[in-house]
Amino acid sequence: MxxxxxxxxxxxxxxxxxxxxxxxxxxxxxxxxxxxxxxxxxxxxxxxxxxxxxxxxxxxxxxxxxxxxxxxxxxxxxxxxxxxxxxxxxxxxxxxxxxxxxxxxxxxxxxxxxxxxxxxxxxxxxxxxxxxxxxxxxxxxxxxxxxxxxxxxxxxxxxxxxxxxxxxxxxxxxxxxxxxxxxxxxxxxxxxxxxxxxxxxxxxxxxxxxxxxxxxxxxxxxPLVTKADGTKFGKSAAGAVWLDAKKTSPYEFYQFWINTADADVIKYMKIFTFLDRSEIEALAVTVENEPHLRKAQTTLAEEMTRLIHGEEALEQAVRISRALFSGNLKELTADEMKDAFKDVPSVEMSKEEKGIVEFIVEASVSPSKRQAREDVTNGAISINGEKVTDVAYVVGKADRLEDEFMIVRRGKKNYKMIKFV
Missing domain, CATH: 3.40.50.620 (HUPs)
Incomplete structure (x- = not known):
């Protein structure tokens, strides 16, 4: 039997x-x-x-x-x-x-x-x-x-x-x-x-x-869980992936799973999720035929984040991920921005008001004043998700989130966190 x-x-x-x-x-x-x-x-x-x-x-x-x-x-x-x-x-x-x-x-x-x-x-x-x-x-x-x-x-x-x-x-x-x-x-x-x-x-x-x-x-x-390349499972760039939201935020937790390699994702779904065999086998087909859609990774990330952190934390993690993908940071709260960008390059600056050109050069966002003016004029610079296209713009208190930090983006994916001291 x-x-x-x-x-x-x-x-x-x-x-x-x-x-x-x-x-x-x-x-x-x-x-x-x-x-x-x-x-x-x-x-x-x-x-x-x-x-x-x-x-x-x-x-x-x-x-x-x-x-x-x-x-x-x-x-x-x-x-x-x-x-x-x-x-x-x-x-x-x-x-x-x-x-x-x-x-x-x-x-x-x-x-x-x-x-x-x-x-x-x-x-x-x-x-x-x-x-x-x-x-x-x-x-x-x-x-x-x-x-x-x-x-x-x-x-x-x-x-x-x-x-x-x-x-x-x-x-x-x-x-x-x-x-x-x-x-x-x-x-x-x-x-x-x-x-x-x-x-x-x-x-x-x-x-x-x-x-x-x-x-x-x-x-x-x-068995010990390993990656397809034989390396140790369970660590992100920031270290161990903890269940405590204060050590590994729900957004970081979600991102860990969504970044799973195609070679590992079905194996991890079997080990970590409670999806049944037919659901997992259907997702295995999508990995073979539509890997660019990353349906299996998204499902794995959703299942695990919901299990460990709950539905509300999952919704927040998805919202942060979508905002970062679209570049529309205005959808995020200050706490969500702090969470999403805590691992991006950062620089400390004083709270003194500065013109946008001087500001982004000092923050090493643009390499020179000439390039900075060009970046602003071309719409390549955003502060907290808002484009700045006026070279006369002055960066001041209104741009500081919680009077502590600011997210500056140059181009599509180059982010920097400015911490004010």
């Missing part, structure tokens, strides 16, 4: 490793389960690289299963050595608590917490925190052999460069998490990125050692 959910995950390229593929298929065919994914609060926001396992968990929820979202208030204080070449800098309890709150808010955008199979959020500090060192060593340290732990890639890869006992113990602490959720919530499956395979299998080992022989639990990992 096949399972529609597993078939869909396989078609989307979301299954990398399974501990027992046939056993999991039988389980999903016979009951609705609880399953979990963990996120350590190493920052007060997740970035888009974090959300692939979470979106996969959401797919399980849409098929009637219950997702348990573990925020690692305890493991976040220890640090996962997986995929790292050096020790993490340990965070304070206060910073961890702040990070947990930020991540919870973002989880609430992805999952349904009110349905009959509503998502449940847990913090492993609730059961790890009260545990004494003696309890940890006696009840769990005895379960896992050192040779077993040394076989984990996340540990073996760090032996030459150095690994503290703190990070060495991380995999066992995560194993305690799986065991606790198994006992408390009848949670039978853990989902994680491919770098979590060692931690997941440690959890299964802890469950095996503390339960009857016929007890079954399962692990699934998801």
């Amino acid at each position: 096949t399972n529609a959910l597993l078939e869909d995950l396989s078609w989307r390229g979301l299954i990398y490793q399974q501990t027992d593929a046939e056993g999991l298929k039988d389980l999903l065919n016979n009951e609705k389960i609880s399953l979990y994914c963990g996120v350590d609060p190493t920052a007060d926001s997740m970035h888009i690289g974090h959300i692939v396992p979470l979106l996969t968990l959401r797919r399980f929820q849409l098929h009637g299963h219950r997702p348990i979202l573990l925020v690692g208030g305890a493991t976040g204080m220890v640090g996962d050595p997986s995929g790292r070449s050096e020790e993490r800098v340990l965070q304070t309890t206060e910073q961890i608590d702040k990070n947990v709150k930020g991540i919870k808010t973002q989880m609430e955008r992805i999952f349904d917490f009110k349905a009959e199979n509503g998502a449940q959020m847990v913090n492993n500090n609730d059961w790890i925190g009260p545990m004494s060192v003696i309890e940890f060593l006696r009840d769990f340290g005895k379960l896992i052999n050192i040779n077993y732990m040394l076989g984990k890639d996340s540990i073996a890869s760090r032996l030459d460069s150095g690994l503290s006992f703190t990070e060495f113990a991380y995999t066992l602490i995560q194993g305690i998490d799986f065991n606790h959720l198994f006992n408390t919530y009848n949670c039978k499956v853990q989902v994680g990125g491919s770098d979590q395979w060692g931690n997941i299998t440690t959890g299964l080992e802890v469950i095996r050692k503390t339960h009857e022989e016929e007890t079954k639990a399962f692990g699934i990992t998801i």
Whole structure:
């Protein structure tokens, strides 16, 4: 018997490793389960690289299963050595608590917490925190052999460069998490990125050692998302693409997705969106036959921005994008302009009134006064979306947005932000 959910995950390229593929298929065919994914609060926001396992968990929820979202208030204080070449800098309890709150808010955008199979959020500090060192060593340290732990890639890869006992113990602490959720919530499956395979299998080992022989639990990992050229996914020119609107604005978030290469866009639609197979395959045809229309990229950007930031933020991102494409900046508010142009070249100038020719030369918009006069006369200069064609025009307070900045454009695409000091 096949399972529609597993078939869909396989078609989307979301299954990398399974501990027992046939056993999991039988389980999903016979009951609705609880399953979990963990996120350590190493920052007060997740970035888009974090959300692939979470979106996969959401797919399980849409098929009637219950997702348990573990925020690692305890493991976040220890640090996962997986995929790292050096020790993490340990965070304070206060910073961890702040990070947990930020991540919870973002989880609430992805999952349904009110349905009959509503998502449940847990913090492993609730059961790890009260545990004494003696309890940890006696009840769990005895379960896992050192040779077993040394076989984990996340540990073996760090032996030459150095690994503290703190990070060495991380995999066992995560194993305690799986065991606790198994006992408390009848949670039978853990989902994680491919770098979590060692931690997941440690959890299964802890469950095996503390339960009857016929007890079954399962692990699934998801492949690392890469670009078609093999480079790392998830970074823009400005750095990581965060889910927090203060770190990566909805407009920047939208632009990240809309700039996806043709070679990657259908792959990303399968991984990140909840569009069904027929919709994605129809968009794949447009990539082949009408790539210049970028229908798939637009759909991907809309789906992801709506999911993470909501409909209103999506509408704002689209409005900014259209205004920039058309050059009609008058449609934008001062805040939208600031957002849209924060990465363009900028220059600081005084608030002193100046003639337009002198002003654009001083701002390095035009290279000389002769060229500046020509640019103004030819209608090549715009201030905040308004063309200036009079060489006698004086740039003053009325041109400053929020008395702080101004956007000057020369030609069709050469923008500069003027910051007034």
